Amino acid sequence: MTRDVWDREPGDARVPALRAVGLSRVYGADESLVSAVDGVDLDVPAGQTLAVTGPSGCGKSTLLQLFGGLDRPTDGEVWLGGQRIDHLGERALARLRRRAVGFVFQAYHLMHELTAAQNIELPALLAGASPRTARVRAAELLRQVGLTERARHLPSELSGGQRQRIAIARALVNKPLVVLADEPTGNLDSAATLDILRLFDELSAAGQTLVMVTHDERVAATADRIVSLRDGTLADDTSLDGNRNGGDTGLGALLSWED
């Protein structure tokens, strides 16, 4: 896999790609207050793949929305690549989202009336790229996700796994600082899930920072690091160093060999 297509502007390695400080989000009012995220402190170094896991309703989707500026915290700070984003105005935030964040959703959220290629081009055009630049970039990404021959297909003509690959290409079109994925394989079978995970693995090898929310342990196990969220607070923080170092496989421990 060539690096040029995935390539992003090299960030300052000393600044975390993403930082949350005392992050909280409370819904409701008065007696019916619900604390979805409650005092989360987290640094995601540039280039890290982080999985956020936890039972449903633990606040993991809310956390992802706060990270990406889709929702605003009740308290605390969110920093993207050294810039504080939680107190930006709507327009500045929208501009920053387009440039710095790539979103991937469980239900793909592709535009039904646009072709695969047009779906990928759209955020580039919105960010001010020329039609030609957007077209070239989309073609590159289509090749990288292995769907060049599906460029002119509508989403309804694609399988779930193919739609998600298009959605990932779209998330990457503006070379974002971070990709935020919410249950990216939630609608996919095992084979399509592995395809998506292989794609994420390539992104990770190219230095892309990736935060994914998942309740699937098999997906989380491919990350560099897993944090568990329980009742809105971080309950566990585990590094899977083997994934980064190509570690020595301990698969032998899984096999009992008896004569």
Added chain:
Amino acid sequence: MQDVVLALLVKEPSHGYDLRSRLAAALGPLGETLNAGQIYVTLTRLEKAGLVVLEREDVPVRGPRRKVYALTATGQKRVAAWMAEGAGVRADVTEFHLKLVAAAESGLADPLALVDARRRELMNGLAETQRAALTHDTDSQAGLLLEGIALRLQADLRWLEACRRTWSARAAREEGGGLG
């Protein structure tokens, strides 16, 4: 089973009948498959190995005599080592369940700490499995085997979540009870 029996003797010496009913309580319907004589065979073996010692023989007013066994220093050491070591990724559900019960009954380890350690152990096993799965064709024989292993590890990890819930609720209850 030997290690579990040793753990049940940590707090105080006991006899086969008591050990058997405590095991049966922890095992529920699976305990019914425990052979009635099994516990006595295990105790005899542990005694031969010098891990337990016959402390006394209780003679109740009614019913049979009861041989009361106590841990030896070697037995103490062995059960502490068992408690400290990981169960191994292939350990089954019953084995780890009994370890949690043994940890709580002996006070040798915090069940929740064991759950966290096991979660890390299984997660690393799953990471290795998935790393291999990503480099193999999903439709190959290797891919099929790796999928099976990954699904089993995932099931174990999900059950561990249930363990964590139940044991932390129990810990909270006992803390509250201790104050009251």
